[in-house]
């Protein structure tokens with residue numbers, strides 16, 4: 389699974405510990421890590437904990453950030469990309485689920501991307517946020533306001549599962565993976581004939 393989180397060195401250490409707890413559980417429960425390939429702050433803590441627990445880490449980092457985010461030279465596999473878009477694509481493709489911990493603009497950008505693309509049914513991977521300290525609560529409230537005012541559909545807002553602990557986050561990921569596997573095993577009903585498109589329910593907008 390991919391974990392998106394802070395690369396800042398100026399945060400409360402409680403968040404670095406959260407990242408380590410998530411990493412330890414990823415390994416203990418037999419998952420592997422897809423990360424941004426940095427070794428600083430929460431990014432570094434999650435990768436280190438996964439490896440200490442015997443799990444595999446795959447990191448993807450743009451060349452321009454190798455120095456700033458200190459490329460994770462202990463990663464089982466570290467891919468250096470030419471740019472950010474390539475990094476994002478490789479991470480998203482390699483992940484079976486997305487876990488988002490507190491972070492800054494980079495983390496928010498990734499959260500919104502996997503959240504909105506899930507709402508558009510462009511992927512069916514679980515998106516789980518883990519925010520024990522509530523620093524992302526204002527974001528949830530902002531999205532709720534957008535729902536109330538009609539800009540975002542309630543179903544789209546609900547595509548993120550919000551959790552308050554590492555264990556809750558891993559439980560939610562595993563429940564989401566099991567549900568996705570169950571859905572994939574069902575015969576597909578997604579065959580749209582011209583008639584079906586014309587007579588079907590109105591298609592929702594992009595909000």
Ligand SMILES: CC(C)=CCNc1ncnc2c1ncn2[C@@H]1O[C@H](COP(=O)(O)O)[C@@H](O)[C@H]1O
Nearest residue numbers: 393394395396424472473491492493494495497
């Ligand atoms: C060109 C392009 C697609 C830009 C969109 N912007 C971003 N997309 C994806 N990851 C990012 C972006 N900006 C920063 N990041 C990365 O997100 C990680 C966390 O950053 P932050 O501490 O949450 O701040 C860092 O590894 C940082 O390099």
